[in-house]
Structure formats: structure tokens, C-alpha cells
Amino acid sequence: MASDKTAQSLTPNAVRAAYNLIQPYVHRTPLLTCKTLDSIASTPQSPEALAGTLFEGQTPAQPNFRFYFKCENLQRIGAFKARGAFHAVLRLLEERGEEEVKSRGVITHSSGNHAQALALAASTLDIPAYIVMPHISTSSKIAGTKSHGAEVIFSGSTSVEREAVVAEIQAKTDAILVPPYDYFDIICGQGTTALELEEQYAERSSGILDAVITPVGGGGLNAGVATYFSDKPQTRVFGAEPSFEGADDCRRGLQAGQRVESVSTLTIADGLRTPVGVLNWEVISDKRKVEGVFAVTEEQIKATMRLVLERMKVVVEPSAVVGLAACLFDEDLRRRVEQEGGEKGWDVALVFSGGNTTVEAISKLFS
């Protein structure tokens, strides 16, 4: 079953194979609609709202949006990361055999959703897991990871410090590294989000899905989704990311024609603070696979998160809403939907990537 794990092998069939493997272990999360959000997004922005932006002075666009929200915030461990983690561990079992994987265990370093996802996948499949977390991680995330039975080892917070601790544990245990995003089997796992949402869309509409937009952090989700849709040119794939303190590394990289290798940002979209990985960059920078990446401001993320919480009544983390924020505020995108979609407009699937927040974090954002 060993495969050539290059960007060339990232095909829709690889995603389908991943889906067959992980289906018993993950939720088929709902694809929700919300007429209120459709209507808000389909109302032109006021000229005043454009003041001080790149779009100042333009006539506001008049797009028509029908949204389909793929609710990975309702996925196991509260984020799409469960898909990739289960797939990576199941593939290790296939490739190296149960005995080897169970005796060596798996290891990663993460302070976020990948930590909990790998802990859950490993405990479900009865494999030891070592998770290196910065000691400044929030106690709820540490508790969440431990609750899935993983051994949590603390490190400093820089990547050099984390990797040193990983190397130390690996020297002792020979545990197999499962990286969070820049890794073939993780990308195929995250791509199953696309397969499911396409099926669910077809169950309720005989139309064509015009576009899919996902958040871009390390890029595993976006690259996986773009891989799945790569042989369906009618469905455009886009990414979205925060612009704060240079978090829009992917957008800037695409402009410059070269991947941005490091990012240092404290954007509120804390799942999107990392630069795009090398393998993911190969997919995302391929114009035939990903048409473009939009960047949104902190205020736009907050305003969008408020709309989703208050009007749609669904709990999302800030990272989850950057795609919707682009639809609401990016006049280039809105103009394109107006021009290409015309009166009919566009059917747009948006991946709500995760919902791991707390009432305290919400309080802090909005007080």
C-alpha cells in the first residue's frame, strides 16, 4: 500500500481512499444554510463602510450569495483536524503494521486542535501518543489532550524549543512523528471535508457549487479540499486568512511568486498563525487548483464571528470565519460574484474549520 507521497500523488482518488479509511471514526458534520446570512452578504456594503479600505470610492458590489456551511466545528474534538489525524494514524498502521506502531507510538508538537486530534486518534486505535505542548498552553487545551489519554510533555514555546523536546522523546521512545499539516496523509484526510460537503450539497441542490472557501493556516485543509476539487473546474477553490501582522503569508507569497517561510503574528485567528507548509504550497500556488487567497482584518473577523454566533446560533472559533468574512467584506470577491454569478449569484460552500473557544475567550474578544 506504500505510495509515492509527493504533490503529484495528491489526487481526488487519494482523498476518496482516505475517506474509506476514516469514515467509521469521524462525524459526517452537517452542511447548514442560513437565509439571514445569505441576505446580509447579498446586500451591498455602504460607501461609508468602504472608506479607509482599498475599495474606497468604488461603487459597492451587488453580489448574490447562497451559503452552505460545512460545520467542522461540530466534528470530533471540535475541528476538522480529527480527519487528518485519524487518516495519518490509520495509514501508519497499514504501512508499518500494528505491532511496530503500537510499540513505538506517535508524537507531535502542537498547542492546538492537532494535539487533541492526534491524542483522540491514537487512544481510539490503542496506540501510545506523546504530545509536546508549550507550557504556556491554556489549561483547558492541556486538559483536553490529557483527557484523550495522551502523555503531555511540556516545552518552551518557540519551534526550536518544541522540536528539541520532540527529538528528546523520540530518542527515548522511537515514537513516529505525525506533523500537523505539511504531510501527505494529513492533507488527504482534511480533503475528505470536500468530498462530504459535495455529497451533501448534491442531496439538496441540483445546481453547481460555484466556489468553496476554506481558512488557510498551515494549508492542510485548503490543499486537501483543492486536491479533491482539482478535476471539477466548475467549482472554484479559494483560501482566506487574516492580514494582521503579516498572517496573510499565503496571499503575499502568491503575489511574490515564492512561499513565505516564517510568520510571527498574534492574530485572534489563532489557528492561522503558521506559514503555509511546503507540500501545501505546491498545491495552493497551482492556479488550476486554488484560484486565490483573500485576507481579512481582525475587525472583520470579529464582526463575522458575532454574526455567526448571534444570527446563526453556532459557536465558531475566530479562525473558522475568515472565508465568510471575505464574502462579506472583500469587494474584489463580491464584484466577481456580481459579474460572474449575475442575478443567480453563486452557491458558495464555506468550511467552518473549528469551534474550540470558551466563554472567557468570547468575553475577551467582545468586551
Added chain:
Amino acid sequence: MASDKTAQSLTPNAVRAAYNLIQPYVHRTPLLTCKTLDSIASTPQSPEALAGTLFEGQTPAQPNFRFYFKCENLQRIGAFKARGAFHAVLRLLEERGEEEVKSRGVITHSSGNHAQALALAASTLDIPAYIVMPHISTSSKIAGTKSHGAEVIFSGSTSVEREAVVAEIQAKTDAILVPPYDYFDIICGQGTTALELEEQYAERSSGILDAVITPVGGGGLNAGVATYFSDKPQTRVFGAEPSFEGADDCRRGLQAGQRVESVSTLTIADGLRTPVGVLNWEVISDKRKVEGVFAVTEEQIKATMRLVLERMKVVVEPSAVVGLAACLFDEDLRRRVEQEGGEKGWDVALVFSGGNTTVEAISKLFS
């Protein structure tokens, strides 16, 4: 079509008839499950958690719960009130004719979800609506009511002041009063929640629904649900309400054998500050229809709301979670589920009555 609108006429068939009328106008809201919440509720409380409560010193109960959450927070206008309001207006049209109702219009006084629900129903059916709101109402609720095309008239905040303004408007317009809960057609409309959740439960389980718990404020929802289940003795119906500052008027009334006529409380469950209405009391105090009503504290409501937001990722208002809070914290209920449900436990449907809150309100509750 005129009917005898007494408690005796509140039958399952009256609820079915209501459903036929309102179905085109309301959402079939999802019935969600959440294994995490099942597991938390099925874990015995610690003896320390019982200290200082009525249950101090008892051995914590070991119940097994499987919850089915009827998400009326995802209903139109964000609460079950849309059901009753549409039904009441549609019945007026049937009974009095379009011409009369359209020329006279409808009127109510409410600062909450009923105001928006009646405004929506009236505007949908092209009928003028006058909504008397206390001038201290939050601006978002006033804006919400106006956005459905209703004429908002301000009053003082006591019921005497509100009713005086209603009388004044009625003298001018002859508008027909649609009360918020103590009203036959409203009760039948709210009861359709039960019909739907029973259908949805049967779609996914061949078992028996052991219990349904709804919040009790004015009692329209609880009386409607109890009416629908009144010929199905295997499904027990319960109510739940806050205990803060005497908001548990229904529970106290049941103990004393007499309806409590007035309540003055500022419980955070702001939808449940009113006393149970006269007609609703007739239903709820009938032991064959409603087995009992539980009361929960402000801290229990907050802890439960946190669980629903953070673990289930669904936005609810405080009033919505009192039933779940009873399952989590009331040892009498938990003991009963342990004893009557045994190892199998109980399948319990909980009505999440509404989701109309704001990020500011969440911040205030949890900061």
C-alpha cells in the same frame, strides 16, 4: 372552524391541526444529540458538589441519560415563539376572515421573543402589527421587532403601564390582542414542537422516549408539549424553571396546590420571569399531563450554558438550558432516572427554547 377554547379542548388533535396550519411558515428545527453531554450527565456528581444543597450527604445518583436536543434556538426569530404566533394569526384569519383581520391588525405587549414572533407572523401574512415595548427594552430587540415591519410603541415597564398603552392603541385601531402565552391558539402552536420532536426521535430510534423537559415561564410551551403527549403515558413530561428570587412560581404553586399569581425576579433566564398563565396552569397542574417541575440555580444555569456553548457548540439563551441543568444537577431527577431507567437509562428530549443572546450578554454573564 370556531372551537371551544377551554383546557378540555387542548388535545393532541388540536396540536396536529395547528401543525397543519403553520408548517409552511416555520422551520423543522433539528433534533441534535451530543455524546459529550450524555457522558457528563451520566457521570455521578461528586459528594463535594452536593455540599450546601438539599442533597448534601446523599450518595450521588448514577443515572444514564441519552439526550435529544430540540433546537428551537434555530427556529425563525430564534425561538419557539414563532410557532405560536403564526398559529394565532392564521387562526384569526380563519375565524374572522382576511378583511377584518387586515383592517384591524394585531397587537401585543412584549419585550422579548413574542414581540418579534408576532411581528414576523403579521408581516408575512400582510397584517398590520402594533407591538408595545417597554422603553427600557434593549435596542437590538427593538430593532429586531421593527425590522419585521411592526409598529413599535413604547410604554413604561410595569404591566399596568403596558396594558394602558395597549388599551390606548386598541381604542384607536381596534387591533386584536394576541397574548404571549395564556391563550388557546398560542398553546397549540407551541405544542407542535412536541409533534416534530417525536417524529424526529422515531426516525432515529426504535426505542421509547422516556421523558421530555421544557422550560416553564408563562407555560405556553410546557402546556402545549404536555397536551401533545397527554395520550402517550410512556413519555413523561416535566418542566424546569429558575429558582432565583422566586422565579420557581410553578414549582411552588404545585407544592401549595394553587397557582402563584405574581412573580418579581431578575433571573438571568429572562424568558422565564413571568408567572404561569391561568389556562397553562390547568394543564401543568394536571399530574396526568405534567409529572413535575424542577428548579435550578443561577450558577447551575450558567454552568450548563457554558457546557452547551463550549462542548456542543450551539448558542442558547439562559432560559433554554434549565431542563438540561435539572438533568445535570437535580439529584431527585437523577435518582429517578437511575431507579426507573436502570442500566438502560432514559432517552430524554430537551427543548432548547431560544438562542436570542448577544456576545455582549455572554461576556457579561461570564466575566
